Amino acid sequence: DAGVTQSPTHLIKTRGQQVTLRCSPKSGHDTVSWYQQALGQGPQFIFQYYEEEERQRGNFPDRFSGHQFPNYSSELNVNALLLGDSALYLCASSLAGLGENIQYFGAGTRLSVL
């Protein structure tokens, strides 16, 4: 049973560029959440996708956008990169509906903006 997988594992970009990060959820999960984790901080919620729609969003600018595909996989896009966007980007999957809705995390994509 494959867990949450993310690609790429590392990425280096320059200011002003655009980046796309990818996530495949754990088998059987239908909800994908994205988080940004700066060094020494807890993960910060970016947004959550369910049924191919953004269901809720954290306090991030419109430069951060996403998409969910029919197979539940998801992409995170960041436009006009800033130095401050350098962080570990985590994807977490869960199953919507009643219950614990435990989020399972991928290994993350470490983005460096130069």
Added chain:
Amino acid sequence: GQNIDQPTEMTATEGAIVQINCTYQTSGFNGLFWYQQHAGEAPTFLSYNVLDGLEEKGRFSSFLSRSKGYSYLLLKELQMKDSASYLCAVNSGGYQKVTFGIGTKLQVIP
């Protein structure tokens, strides 16, 4: 808004017991998670408390008091591999939004 507080760092001795506290203020509380995160790795699920009281899973236990907005994670028989950050996270709202605290970096020393 939501506010989650936990100590930033703790040190404990191998074989001992350590308690990591977390206080929170939130609306629409559904439950509270504890995750473990080793340096450079993804968070891994430890526990989820919905109701008041203590839940035990092997060496790890988690406690919740909803009226006090308080939780703790108890780690017994500490091992060197328990050196990691421990994240307290609150599940709130109709869409199960999860908000994380800053994390408590635990160092286990011989």
